[in-house]
Amino acid sequence: MSNDERFELAKRNTLEIIGEDELRELIKSKGRPVVYLGTAPTGRPHLGYMIWLLKLADLLRAGFKVKVLLADLHALLDGVSWEELDGRYNYYAAVIPEVIKAMGVDVKGMEFVKGSSFELSGKYMEDLLRMSTNVSVRDATKAASEVVKLGDNPKLSGLIYPLMQALDEEYLKVDMQLGGGDQRKIFVMAREQNPKIGYKPRIEMMTPLLPGLIGKKMSASDVGSKIDFLDDEKTVIKKMNKAYCLEGDVDNGVMSFMKNILMVIMGDNGARFKVERPDKFGGNVSYADYEELEKDFVAKKLHPMDLKNAVAREINLLFGKMDTKKLKKLSGKGYGDG
Amino acid sequence: MSNDERFELAKRNTLEIIGEDELRELIKSKGRPVVYLGTAPTGRPHLGYMIWLLKLADLLRAGFKVKVLLADLHALLDGVSWEELDGRYNYYAAVIPEVIKAMGVDVKGMEFVKGSSFELSGKYMEDLLRMSTNVSVRDATKAASEVVKLGDNPKLSGLIYPLMQALDEEYLKVDMQLGGGDQRKIFVMAREQNPKIGYKPRIEMMTPLLPGLIGKKMSASDVGSKIDFLDDEKTVIKKMNKAYCLEGDVDNGVMSFMKNILMVIMGDNGARFKVERPDKFGGNVSYADYEELEKDFVAKKLHPMDLKNAVAREINLLFGKMDTKKLKKLSGKGYGDG
Numbered sequence: 001m002s003n004d005e006r007f008e009l010a011k012r013n014t015l016e017i018i019g020e021d022e023l024r025e026l027i028k029s030k031g032r033p034v035v036y037l038g039t040a041p042t043g044r045p046h047l048g049y050m051i052w053l054l055k056l057a058d059l060l061r062a063g064f065k066v067k068v069l070l071a072d073l074h075a076l077l078d079g080v081s082w083e084e085l086d087g088r089y090n091y092y093a094a095v096i097p098e099v100i101k102a103m104g105v106d107v108k109g110m111e112f113v114k115g116s117s118f119e120l121s122g123k124y125m126e127d128l129l130r131m132s133t134n135v136s137v138r139d140a141t142k143a144a145s146e147v148v149k150l151g152d153n154p155k156l157s158g159l160i161y162p163l164m165q166a167l168d169e170e171y172l173k174v175d176m177q178l179g180g181g182d183q184r185k186i187f188v189m190a191r192e193q194n195p196k197i198g199y200k201p202r203i204e205m206m207t208p209l210l211p212g213l214i215g216k217k218m219s220a221s222d223v224g225s226k227i228d229f230l231d232d233e234k235t236v237i238k239k240m241n242k243a244y245c246l247e248g249d250v251d252n253g254v255m256s257f258m259k260n261i262l263m264v265i266m267g268d269n270g271a272r273f274k275v276e277r278p279d280k281f282g283g284n285v286s287y288a289d290y291e292e293l294e295k296d297f298v299a300k301k302l303h304p305m306d307l308k309n310a311v312a313r314e315i316n317l318l319f320g321k322m323d324t325k326k327l328k329k330l331s332g333k334g335y336g337d338g
Numbered sequence: 339m340s341n342d343e344r345f346e347l348a349k350r351n352t353l354e355i356i357g358e359d360e361l362r363e364l365i366k367s368k369g370r371p372v373v374y375l376g377t378a379p380t381g382r383p384h385l386g387y388m389i390w391l392l393k394l395a396d397l398l399r400a401g402f403k404v405k406v407l408l409a410d411l412h413a414l415l416d417g418v419s420w421e422e423l424d425g426r427y428n429y430y431a432a433v434i435p436e437v438i439k440a441m442g443v444d445v446k447g448m449e450f451v452k453g454s455s456f457e458l459s460g461k462y463m464e465d466l467l468r469m470s471t472n473v474s475v476r477d478a479t480k481a482a483s484e485v486v487k488l489g490d491n492p493k494l495s496g497l498i499y500p501l502m503q504a505l506d507e508e509y510l511k512v513d514m515q516l517g518g519g520d521q522r523k524i525f526v527m528a529r530e531q532n533p534k535i536g537y538k539p540r541i542e543m544m545t546p547l548l549p550g551l552i553g554k555k556m557s558a559s560d561v562g563s564k565i566d567f568l569d570d571e572k573t574v575i576k577k578m579n580k581a582y583c584l585e586g587d588v589d590n591g592v593m594s595f596m597k598n599i600l601m602v603i604m605g606d607n608g609a610r611f612k613v614e615r616p617d618k619f620g621g622n623v624s625y626a627d628y629e630e631l632e633k634d635f636v637a638k639k640l641h642p643m644d645l646k647n648a649v650a651r652e653i654n655l656l657f658g659k660m661d662t663k664k665l666k667k668l669s670g671k672g673y674g675d676g
Contacts, residue, residue, distance in 0.1 A: 073467060076464075077470075116460075120460030120463050120464060123458075125458050125463045129411060129415055129495060130414075132493065132495035132498055133415045133493050133495040136493055155473065155475070156471075156474070156501070160494070160498075
């Protein structure tokens with residue numbers, strides 16, 4: 001892959017890159033740049049995670065070393081006990097590579113790091129305090145506002161997390177951080193603050209924020225609103241059937257999933273998206289890319305019901321490539337549902 | 339000393355004790371309770387420190403073990419470099435016992451602890467994060483407001499310090515914390531927050547806040563507004579002469595110093611406060627306690643000029659009991675003025 005191709009692959013489908021020129025230079029000068037993404041191993045990973053899992057897959061293919069920071073301290077502060085934590089950690093560290101492998105991408109350049117393995121060191125604490133003398137309460141609040149549930153009476157922890165996220169860039173020795181577009185203000189703060197305590201600013205890459213696949217908004221409390229990576233075929237079909245998707249209108253989670261995730265993966269693997277339907281409804285049809293699909297959907301030549309059935313089948317095919325048996329065992333240990 | 343006497347000595351001249359009944363019980367049940375006071379080794383210690391130095395002396399006499407936490411991390415965050423820090427630390431750790439010894443009190447139960455010796459441990463960091471999930475930004479701001487210079491755009495560090503102050507009680511294994519009345523909101527927060535993360539609430543003892551000895555307010559930037567423990571005799575006399583002190587009006591730093599500090603120390607040592615003046619101005623006079631002195635002062639039988647001369651002489655006598663040579667050497671290393 002040429003450096004231009006590596007850059008284009010790294011960049012594709014991103015919402016924004018702070019330091020895009022730096023990324024171009026980085027790829028030119030470094031065969032194996034390092035990127036990190038942080039996530040707290042709390043709730044169950046679900047299909048919505050695929051937006052950044054796909055980007056991590058892109059980056060792996062573009063020659064990046066990918067570090068996934070499993071923020072166990074944050075999970076702990078979020079109410080997960082030390083006892084539960086190991087189980088959750090192990091499940092996350094297993095399901096993430098399984099999904100990426102199912103996309104057809106090698107996970108060899110991927111590494112998992114526990115936050116507690118370095119965030120409790122004396123030097124880290126000292127740096128956190130040093131940074132806290134430079135960040136105003138107002139700016140920390142602004143940075144955290146879109147990510148942390150601050151509510152009417154925010155807790156101090158919510159203002160500390162963004163600083164830790166900035167420091168993690170230095171302690172993980174990365175060139176770039178990846179996150180959703182909701183991280184933008186934290187990323188901007190990290191760019192600003194790290195140099196003030198003697199560390200280099202990192203490239204910040206953002207994936208778009210997608211609407212929930214099923215409802216308009218994904219709700220953590222409503223199990224039915226998310227597709228779990230361990231859902232069986234029937235459950236996937238049932239959940240997909242409930243998905244919000246109006247005929248001819250692309251503004252929904254299903255079309256968004258097609259555009260940003262499924263058609264990208266299928267395209268990478270040279271596969272066509274097949275819709276099976278009786279002849280009286282137009283007969284079978286298949287699409288090589290999202291644009292073709294969208295054209296038919298907007299023209300109401302593709303009905304939501306047929307689309308949803310086809311999507312469910314593709315999801316089930318993808319899930320079928322994962323080592324579900326192993327994952328179920330780990331899920332049982334992590335969430336007590338084995 | 340009976341337990342009642344120990345309690346009365348511990349309590350005398352305090353502004354407030356949160357947990358006064360607990361203190362009474364503590365003294366009854368424990369021969370050697372532990373108290374801590376924290377101070378950041380930044381600026382030069384001055385005569386204003388004597389309000390809490392005297393209270394530490396009281397507590398030593400009442401059988402307490404006294405831990406003085408020299409908050410080097412806070413000093414560091416306040417702009418003192420690691421290089422300067424050792425020198426400042428050493429000067430503080432020398433001048434504090436010297437002053438207490440000059441008061442006639444044994445410093446055997448006194449210990450100095452560096453904040454960095456335990457505040458950078460992983461467990462401390464974890465506890466800090468745990469506590470930060472319980473403390474709202476609003477409450478931390480309120481707690482810090484009287485102590486930290488928060489200004490219009492306060493830094494996050496100012497909200498973190500009060501939590502550290504609460505945790506220090508646990509990590510120093512103390513029964514009580516001592517501080518000025520300006521610490522009240524932090525102390526209340528500490529009482530509230532430590533139990534939420536499994537630690538016992540401590541007794542909180544406060545000394546009154548005195549007006550500056552020289553000006554109405556002590557100003558850190560104006561050297562002349564404070565009497566330094568290393569000022570020579572002439573400097574003390576010169577500074578005292580500038581002190582704000584209207585005839586017949588007790589509302590000033592000099593009378594406050596007499597009431598809360600000097601007359602207490604002299605009384606403890608069975609000494610009388612002597613004022614020397616020419617016969618035409620009333621001749622020499624001496625006082626056994628503050629009440630007598632105040633009566634004469636209010637009745638304008640004691641002129642501010644005569645009072646100030648006598649106070650300067652007593653301060654110089656006190657300073658004469660300290661190992662000034664040793665302190666000057668350490669001061670030189672700590673502040674580059676040797």
